[in-house]
Amino acid sequence: MSSQSRAGASDGGAVDVIVVGSGFGGAVAALRLSEQGRKVLVLEQGRRHTRDDFAVARRDPRRYLWMPGIGLRGFFSQRVLSHVGIIGGVGVGGGSIVWAGVLLEPKDAFFTDPAWPSVPDGWRAGLTEHYRTAARMLGRATAPIKGPMDEHLEVVARRAGAGETYGPTPMAIHFGEEGVTVPDPFFGGEGPERTGCVMCGGCLVGCPYGSKNTLDLNYLWLAQRRGAQVRPDSRVVSVAALDAGGYEVELADGERLRAGEVVLAAGVLGTVELLFRSRENGGLPNVSERLGVGVRTNSEAITAVLADDVDVDLTRGPTISSEFYPDERTHVTQNRYVGGWHMRLQLGPLVDGADPRRRRREALRALASRPALQLRTMFARNFIRRLSVFTVMQDVENEIRLVFDRSPVRPWRRVLRSRAVEGLQAPSYLPQANAVARSFAESIGGRPLNLLLESIGGKSITAHVLGGASMGTDAADGVIDTDHQVFGHPGLYVVDGSAIPANVGVNPSSPSRRWPNGSRHATPCVVHPANRPHSRTPPRRTHDDTGHRRAAAIDTRTAATIPDAARRRAPGRRHVPGRLRRTGRAAGRRAPRHRARWDAPVVRQAVRRRRKRREPPRRRGRHPARGAAHAGRARTVVARRPSRDRRVVRIERAGAVALGPRRVPPRRRRDPPRSHLRGCSGITDRGVTVHARARRLTGRTGPVVSRPAPPT
Structure with a gap:
């Protein structure tokens, strides 16, 4: 920490570092800074959810959805922009609440992408040790069972000529003995008690058993035992640099807090929006004009299959348990979605076509010609037990741009809006995704389906948005440097998915970074690029x-x-x-x-x-x-x-x-x-x-x- 930042910390008195957001980046930063003896305050706009909340949320939308504008303060958020729909989690633990627990490492092409600024020895060599740290902290393991959904996915992989790439997915889940609670098995007894996974298939709607290794059970748990404070229901609306050094953070209720350093880890949407607003109101005037540029969706598409057999049950197992690569640039995982009641309203007929307008017409024509079939899908008996969802991702380049502009609905407010980049539009259609759905439907006997927001809305739907405050060599090339420090504002850091300048191509769960501390060989800090938004624009x-x-x-x-x-x-x-x-x-x-x-x-x-x-x-x-x-x-x-x-x-x-x-x-x-x-x-x-x-x-x-x- 610089002397200038320390002076600012002494003015605040209470804390040395304020961390905005409690997702992957914020949780890791809180622990590593606490281990160094710093006074750390973590601000989270969502609630501190309990296991009972997760159990009730599987059947009660009011406990599930995050829509504070209408009084819903659950943990699942879905924000739809002009070109993309972004899924996330809100609450203490951030995106790990709705995280499937996947712990995959990207291919070498990700680390050699020209979008990365150059570093000595390359990014792969510099991050290998930190990947091992992340795997240990998050309890990496593979599922001990192979369910019917996994067996049918293996058939699909063999039909595609990619049977050798099929295998179990590494997960951040404590499997242990099913349903049995034991003392902490990960941190020598320093962590909380854990219960063996009951294979309910509901990882995406929060784990009510304490089996999934969410951040409140590891990084945040240990950080609080070392003195870090975590404040839920605290939404940050702006950050301002102080003349004497340090920063002042303003909350939605008007409270102002000061610290020598500030770490932004509010997810891509939250961090980018907070930087935009702070630059516009004069609090952070030196933020680079590259802010909002280079946002990527991980080139993702989502398909599904509804089995014809009304008595079949495909839900046994964790949400994601197997994967394969149909080609060199495409990655496929299956998903169980216990508690995903809203999927009834979001799925429609499978339609091909790279042209969004033509695909929209074909989808509407299919709905109009066979409305009874769509109604049978929406009101199907045992819908969740019969449903298989597929996440298909590529490391193909795509890009959108985020801007801070007037809302089309409420023009007196300024909000984040998306802009397409010519020739690099985020895809809403992947032929490989539709091919996987058709092959799986043929294997199990069912109906292949598309997301209506993709087929009719023409939007890319993702939980793995990246970029927007990316690394660069200088302010003309990026928003932060290779130590995650914002250009022009020493002591202000960005350590979430908005820092990633390239597509990962798989579920991004633990790309690692070095925590900036004056040395290039400082304490490692894991950053989850799929962290979710934690800051929203207040009414102007x-x-x-x-x-x-x-x-x-x-x-x-x-x-x-x-x-x-x-x-x-x-x-x-x-x-x-x-x-x-x-x-x-x-x-x-x-x-x-x-x-x-x-x-x-x-x-x-x-x-x-x-x-x-x-x-x-x-x-x-x-x-x-x-x-x-x-x-x-x-x-x-x-x-x-x-x-x-x-x-x-x-x-x-x-x-x-x-x-x-x-x-x-x-x-x-x-x-x-x-x-x-x-x-x-x-x-x-x-x-x-x-x-x-x-x-x-x-x-x-x-x-x-x-x-x-x-x-x-």
């Missing part, structure tokens, strides 16, 4: 000088802006910026009066309130385009009647005239449901005709003023 809110959120200005020839009082909204309500859209005569063509059209957020809210309370309709006001003579008065168009009602409704500010209700006889016929904007009549310079709803909208009070409405 702008306020005026009175403390209220600003409304979008409306500026036309006949209307100025919404009055200040009309902009005031109840606390907690989201503001939807709107703009005035106009057609008819004001747009340069002749049209009836009722064709002039306005729209604004205040209007839409008023309509919803009025529809809910079933208030009576109001008489139309004067046509807004006829009021140009009243140039001295600021006018605000708040609502309109649709063309079918042939009415225009308006509110105008007319000096100090107070607003008040008026009585209107109810109509015999209710307005049609599509009536777009109801709720208010208007005030003109000649009279006042305003419903109480307008008074509530504008926030004005005073005596009731009632005069006849002007003629129209």
Whole structure:
């Protein structure tokens, strides 16, 4: 640690290093730093899940899904961008919660990829020792059984002429004696008790037995015994460099923490988004422009087969237990998915085609021509027991780019969005994946299936996203150096999958790195490139000088802006910026009066309130385009009647005239449901005709003023 960073740590007082994220990179960093006597604080945005939580999550979506925006705080997250869908885990232990436990090493081609910056002796030689460390810490072993799913996969491998490449997959699971709990078998009694794997096939939805070697049972467990603190429910929203050295970390609840060094290990999406936001708000101004470049999906496709035999049970065993290589660049594993109830809704007919548009048309045609077959798949009896899922990955080059831009749904927020790279698009179709599904279906007797997000959505679905804050020789070539330190910000490190600049080609579980500590031969630090996001963009809110959120200005020839009082909204309500859209005569063509059209957020809210309370309709006001003579008065168009009602409704500010209700006889016929904007009549310079709803909208009070409405 540099002296500058140590000065910053002394200012914070409480901790020396803050680690953002508790996945593979964050857990290993916490342990290795704690072993050096540092005071370490690990911040995790998810919860600390118990074994009971994992058991309940297999049948309860509320305990399974991570969607904090709607109150779901489980551990499984799925984030869909324009070109890719990314699966991850959220909670103490990060991606290891939904990890299948696979511990594979990449081929030599991965270490010699030109995307890596050069190091003495090469990456393979430098990382061999650390792979052995990872295997020991994570309890590498192979499954002691071979189930029916494994036998059928072996048949597929032989048919493909790749029978010699078939074999059991090394796993991070304590098999032991099935269902028997024993003292810690890995760390000389220093770790927790472990239970032998019961072969339930539910590794992807959390292990309720304590058999899978998730990070809370090894790295995080040991780090906490050495003094590290782990704080769940702590979402980091920004990081800022301090003038005196060190960094300040801001949490979503407004709390600010300081430390001499900060380690970012929030997964690719979490780390890249946090760096983008911190650079944009000025906290980390020197982050490289290469941020978000070189994101890879591991060239992955997912297929499945639903067996025809309703009584067959393929779930016995760990989630992944066997693998093979159909060709030199392709790797295949099978998956049991106990607890994957959502797969019923995500699978559809198997369709070939590298052209996403053509494949989409063929998939939709298949669904439309045989809807009963799709319904039988969705509502199949014993669905999970009959389901086999295949993960097919390649080390073929692909790339997308992540940018920090306005959300297409909520444009007042800036979020991560994906951009395609010409000629290097992430694949949503691999012919090898469809061939494996067809061959397996023929062997077992069943129906081959594609993910609908791949076949219809044209998106690559992956749990192994890599890159975005990749290594480089300098800031023009990458975001971090070979010691994982961010260029331009000493003491700030990135140690998760976003640092990996090349496709692994297999389930990436333990590519190792050196922990930066001033020496190139420092304590090893394992980094899991499939770590999941732990940081999300908070809502961006702008306020005026009175403390209220600003409304979008409306500026036309006949209307100025919404009055200040009309902009005031109840606390907690989201503001939807709107703009005035106009057609008819004001747009340069002749049209009836009722064709002039306005729209604004205040209007839409008023309509919803009025529809809910079933208030009576109001008489139309004067046509807004006829009021140009009243140039001295600021006018605000708040609502309109649709063309079918042939009415225009308006509110105008007319000096100090107070607003008040008026009585209107109810109509015999209710307005049609599509009536777009109801709720208010208007005030003109000649009279006042305003419903109480307008008074509530504008926030004005005073005596009731009632005069006849002007003629129209």
